Amino acid sequence: MSIEKLLDDPLNFWLGGGGPQGDIALSSRIRLARNLDGIPFPNQARAAELAQVVEQIRKSVSSLSSVDGHSYLFIMLEQLSPLERAVLVEKHIISPLHAQYPKDRALLIRDDAGVSIMINEEDHLRIQCLMPGLDLTAAHALADRIDDCLEAKHDFAFDEHLGYLTACPTNLGTGLRASVMLHLPALVLTQQIGRLVNSATQLGMAVRGLYGEGTEAVGNVFQVSNQLTLGASEEEIIGNLYSVVSQIIDQERTARQLLLENSRDALIDRVWRSYGVLRYAYSISGNEALAMLSEVRLGIDLNIITDTKPEIFNELLVRTRPNFLQKMAGQRDLDEASRDRLRAQIIRDKLQGGK
Amino acid sequence: MSIEKLLDDPLNFWLGGGGPQGDIALSSRIRLARNLDGIPFPNQARAAELAQVVEQIRKSVSSLSSVDGHSYLFIMLEQLSPLERAVLVEKHIISPLHAQYPKDRALLIRDDAGVSIMINEEDHLRIQCLMPGLDLTAAHALADRIDDCLEAKHDFAFDEHLGYLTACPTNLGTGLRASVMLHLPALVLTQQIGRLVNSATQLGMAVRGLYGEGTEAVGNVFQVSNQLTLGASEEEIIGNLYSVVSQIIDQERTARQLLLENSRDALIDRVWRSYGVLRYAYSISGNEALAMLSEVRLGIDLNIITDTKPEIFNELLVRTRPNFLQKMAGQRDLDEASRDRLRAQIIRDKLQGGK
Numbered sequence: 001m002s003i004e005k006l007l008d009d010p011l012n013f014w015l016g017g018g019g020p021q022g023d024i025a026l027s028s029r030i031r032l033a034r035n036l037d038g039i040p041f042p043n044q045a046r047a048a049e050l051a052q053v054v055e056q057i058r059k060s061v062s063s064l065s066s067v068d069g070h071s072y073l074f075i076m077l078e079q080l081s082p083l084e085r086a087v088l089v090e091k092h093i094i095s096p097l098h099a100q101y102p103k104d105r106a107l108l109i110r111d112d113a114g115v116s117i118m119i120n121e122e123d124h125l126r127i128q129c130l131m132p133g134l135d136l137t138a139a140h141a142l143a144d145r146i147d148d149c150l151e152a153k154h155d156f157a158f159d160e161h162l163g164y165l166t167a168c169p170t171n172l173g174t175g176l177r178a179s180v181m182l183h184l185p186a187l188v189l190t191q192q193i194g195r196l197v198n199s200a201t202q203l204g205m206a207v208r209g210l211y212g213e214g215t216e217a218v219g220n221v222f223q224v225s226n227q228l229t230l231g232a233s234e235e236e237i238i239g240n241l242y243s244v245v246s247q248i249i250d251q252e253r254t255a256r257q258l259l260l261e262n263s264r265d266a267l268i269d270r271v272w273r274s275y276g277v278l279r280y281a282y283s284i285s286g287n288e289a290l291a292m293l294s295e296v297r298l299g300i301d302l303n304i305i306t307d308t309k310p311e312i313f314n315e316l317l318v319r320t321r322p323n324f325l326q327k328m329a330g331q332r333d334l335d336e337a338s339r340d341r342l343r344a345q346i347i348r349d350k351l352q353g354g355k
Numbered sequence: 356m357s358i359e360k361l362l363d364d365p366l367n368f369w370l371g372g373g374g375p376q377g378d379i380a381l382s383s384r385i386r387l388a389r390n391l392d393g394i395p396f397p398n399q400a401r402a403a404e405l406a407q408v409v410e411q412i413r414k415s416v417s418s419l420s421s422v423d424g425h426s427y428l429f430i431m432l433e434q435l436s437p438l439e440r441a442v443l444v445e446k447h448i449i450s451p452l453h454a455q456y457p458k459d460r461a462l463l464i465r466d467d468a469g470v471s472i473m474i475n476e477e478d479h480l481r482i483q484c485l486m487p488g489l490d491l492t493a494a495h496a497l498a499d500r501i502d503d504c505l506e507a508k509h510d511f512a513f514d515e516h517l518g519y520l521t522a523c524p525t526n527l528g529t530g531l532r533a534s535v536m537l538h539l540p541a542l543v544l545t546q547q548i549g550r551l552v553n554s555a556t557q558l559g560m561a562v563r564g565l566y567g568e569g570t571e572a573v574g575n576v577f578q579v580s581n582q583l584t585l586g587a588s589e590e591e592i593i594g595n596l597y598s599v600v601s602q603i604i605d606q607e608r609t610a611r612q613l614l615l616e617n618s619r620d621a622l623i624d625r626v627w628r629s630y631g632v633l634r635y636a637y638s639i640s641g642n643e644a645l646a647m648l649s650e651v652r653l654g655i656d657l658n659i660i661t662d663t664k665p666e667i668f669n670e671l672l673v674r675t676r677p678n679f680l681q682k683m684a685g686q687r688d689l690d691e692a693s694r695d696r697l698r699a700q701i702i703r704d705k706l707q708g709g710k
Contacts, residue, residue, distance in 0.1 A: 265696065269637035280631030282624035341620065 019133015033175035041167035050104035077102035086323035179225030186255035219290030271299030374488015388530035396522035405459035432457035441678035534580030541610035574645030626654030
């Protein structure tokens with residue numbers, strides 16, 4: 001296990017497919033925000049204080065292995081090139097903010113990337129646990145044990161009345177953000193997604209695109225997460241999200257069945273055309289690729305395309321991102337046109353060879 | 356050799372590919388308009404007179420075989436169903452006008468469909484000879500011998516001063532219409548086709564789409580023919596057309612080279628995407644199919660696609676036409692959606708199996 005392997009492997013275990021409702025729920029994530037008591041939050045801390053946080057947490061690495069038997073890697077972000085950090089962002093392991101200011105920032109990561117801890121992002125600690133499919137309970141149980149393990153070694157900033165203290169008040173209390181990544185092509189195709197996003201928002205959820213706040217839902221992939229962290233227990237927050245997400249999944253399933261019943265031919269045509277273009281295009285943009293990969297994945301899920309594995313979608317979701325492509329290309333600096341050609345080539349090779 | 360075979364075979368010999376400049380010139384056609392002396396033109400003739408023309412020409416069938424050693428078939432159009440006649444139109448063997456009023460109309464056709472004689476279309480006789488590629492000379496030589504053979508048996512309406520008399524003055528004189536079917540995708544892609552059509556028109560040529568007057572140039576296939584039949588010898592008319600068509604072919608070749616030099620990647624992408632869609636689409640309209648088949652054919656001609664035969668284009672050009680599809684489907688009456696699916700299926704089978 002090395003950072004190289006983590007960077008080059010397109011599929012983290014939690015993106016490998018499977019898991020409960022894995023045809024629609026790609027992955028579940030639990031994130032806990034924690035801060036060390038007595039040290040200013042990162043946005044207020046001096047360099048020496050940030051370094052102090054890093055040093056304290058670094059000492060916890062060995063004890064983490066006792067939680068789950070995995071090995072953990074400690075990486076100072078400055079050791080990585082900007083490109084390597086960008087790849088970690090594309091792989092949803094660190095945030096764009098964390099990648100942008102690497103000085104005195106670090107990452108603690110499990111050998112399979114199922115757990116990652118950003119050090120000195122917005123908070124001193126952002127503990128993330130990921131599971132394939134809709135499995136918030138397992139992700140939460142793991143996050144809980146990692147939290148306990150760290151809390152046994154460090155004093156976390158905590159207020160009896162407010163709960164865990166965080167840099168941003170939106171994280172105050174539990175410091176917990178739970179989110180599920182959903183593939184919702186049928187709700188998009190049938191134009192029900194707008195209404196659904198509104199309902200979810202009214203129920204206190206945030207709905208975002210594949211790459212966090214402000215990004216469009218390319219490839220029909222949506223992240224649904226809780227907005228509130230305060231005034232409810234961790235179990236209540238997770239229960240609420242689980243309930244909303246389950247309803248969305250049911251509606252996606254209904255929309256898929258309706259598409260099959262009412263527009264079967266058009267759907268089959270659409271899915272196979274996307275397959276044909278992906279299989280033979282010589283150049284393709286990232287967004288077009290994701291849009292077509294999404295339709296192919298829908299085709300696989302609905303047994304329209306039967307000789308291609310669903311994981312191809314998850315894998316190509318990562319492999320066709322700009323920085324991942326640049327890393328593959330090595331020294332050669334890719335302009336947009338070269339990137340579009342390399343992307344098309346990777347998809348072609350996969351679809352022509354991976355049958 | 357039977358009419359069934361003629362109807363069901365998608366490729367007449369002159370559409371089988373090859374011939375001079377066969378990568379751009381699909382086929383060459385010579386048509387002679389002739390009328391029997393002393394009988395009114397078809398649009399003025401009574402039924403009995405039309406029947407008289409048919410009977411007189413029917414007697415010539417056996418002598419035609421002596422011209423080229425082929426066997427000829429004599430068919431009363433009323434013996435054919437409307438669908439069968441429509442298929443003959445799609446195969447460029449008879450005209451829409453001829454198909455529309457079958458009573459007392461007939462067709463004399465060579466076993467390979469390289470010669471066809473419409474009886475009682477606009478004129479009593481419309482002798483057509485077809486050759487693959489740009490080969491007006493061979494088509495004309497053949498038409499000439501057939502004309503001589505028929506003239507030895509019948510008196511044609513002829514005026515010393517005007518030449519052959521025809522129902523429409525635009526055919527007066529030689530009664531000759533020469534035309535070449537050209538595949539001009541690069542001139543269309545580079546938007547030079549409009550200028551070229553104008554120039555050709557100014558030089559006395561008519562430029563039409565794949566299915567004669569008033570049809571769009573679907574599939575980037577154009578028919579170029581002479582407008583004038585009077586005041587020039589047959590050789591001059593053919594020489595002029597040959598010269599104009601040769602220039603158009605040169606310009607198409609130049610445009611293809613420029614595309615390869617200046618927009619190679621975009622061209623490769625375009626060609627392969629069309630291939631991918633054709634190979635996997637579940638439903639496709641006739642015009643979309645022709646547009647994409649044209650791009651695939653261009654890709655084959657430019658060695659971008661190397662494992663597919665160029666004749667696939669010519670064959671699918673005919674096989675994907677509505678009436679040909681309906682004939683394939685047999686008793687079952689095809690609506691538009693079923694036709695689009697059957698068309699896509701035929702193309703899929705051909706591209707997936709015919710490699």
